[in-house]
Amino acid sequence: MTKPTGAPDQPPYLRIAGELRRRVAEGELAPGDRVPSTRQIAREWGVALATATKALTTLRLEGVVVARPRAGTVVASPAAPTAPARRRPAPGPGSGPATDQELSLERIVRTAIEIADAEGLAALSMRGVAARLGVAVMSPYRYVPSKDDLIQLMADAAYGERGYPADPPAGWRPRLELGAHTLWGLYREHPWLAQLGSLTRPLLVPNLVGHGEWMLRALDGHGLDPTTLFDIHLLVYSHVQGLAVHLEWEAHAEAATGQSEDQWMDSRAPALTELVDSGRFPTFTKVVGSFENGYDLRLDALFTAGLNALLDGLTPLVEGRTAGATAP
CATH class of the missing domain: 1.10.10.10 (Winged helix-like DNA-binding domain superfamily/Winged helix DNA-binding domain)
Incomplete structure (x- = not known):
């Protein structure tokens, strides 16, 4: 020590x-x-x-x-x-030291987002927010009652950083693509955001619902029953969020171990060699052995490829219902 x-x-x-x-x-x-x-x-x-x-x-x-x-x-x-490090909407009075009289809910939320962006959600605490703002430990509690409440406000503010054009692009697919890429961009800027909520216990904050509204409007009017329409919305959303959770996981793992993704994989080379040499996994061995310099995991490319494949698969469902609905 x-x-x-x-x-x-x-x-x-x-x-x-x-x-x-x-x-x-x-x-x-x-x-x-x-x-x-x-x-x-x-x-x-x-x-x-x-x-x-x-x-x-x-x-x-x-x-x-x-x-x-x-x-x-x-x-x-x-x-x-x-x-x-990144351009963001101006937080108002600024993020420097504040007196209790200058403190505001907006400053608290923006400061908390800065901490989570830089160090991960696990590093966030009400005490830490107060310390960064230079105010008394209990001062933030006058504006937000708990860390859980603060995280809800952070999520709503982060989801509200990007919106959609008043004149949407033509066609359901370009609209869904725009919505998916908008969410992916937000998760790229705020990796902790994808950790909040799940399909079974969703995060109910207005600005996230606003993104859902955009996706649902893109699908509405195509002859889909409400259940199918909402299922498609959830499938697209889960693809975006499902890949985005790895952004924060990797950042946390790197901070905890001090190793980059490549360094971690290098340290696991003996375990990989043992699996390959066992002869139990011939297809895995053939594929892994075909990479000249190892497999390069590219989350952005996976996101785009997966989204295209998902929308390709959904096209007959959406457009087939549309054709049926408009037939004489």
Whole structure:
């Protein structure tokens, strides 16, 4: 366990921030390098997660580090220490330190989204949100009663970041494609979003229902009975969400293990060799052996290929019902 450096009368978070600041100043951590996560700091220094969060928040407000979506907290570039990782709708007063008087529900929700984008949903806590905003621990509770309520608000805000044109494209298929690609883009920007809700216990927030409204309107008027129409909507949605959940899983696994996807696969080479050499799986062995440089898992390509195949399969159902409905 590392002991925080600095004056012994300093709060632990300031001593931790001082040690990380020293590592940056002396070149141990270069611009773009990941700094220890809140969990790594808590484990290394033997402090609470809230203390770790406060240390990183201190450095962020100083411009020493910056949160990067899916990369975590990294050393800021001297040229642009506070450059945002992604353009988003302006959050209003800004995301810097706030007094309790300046605090608002919008700022709390936007700050929580920034934490989840950069560090994953597991790193989100009400205490961490308060620390990043620079307000008292209990202040956010005046606006939102619990973390669960906060996540609902985060989801609604994130789903509301993208909408649809007032004049939709012609044809049911282009409309479904636009809806699916819009959702995929949101999950790409906010990987934690796909972890919320399921087909059996859906997330009922207005802006997600708005995406469903777009998909249902694309299918309405084609002679489909309500059950079939809704089944098709769920099939398309589950394809998008089903692939998107792997975005957050991979980010979490990389943060937990310190290994990239390729590094993890390399470390499992002996297990793969054992399976191939067993002779029990000849087709698997033939396919795997045909890759010159290994299989490149491309989620974006899988999403597009799967969507096209799904819509190809649905075309006779949708257009066949339309033909039947319009026949004399």
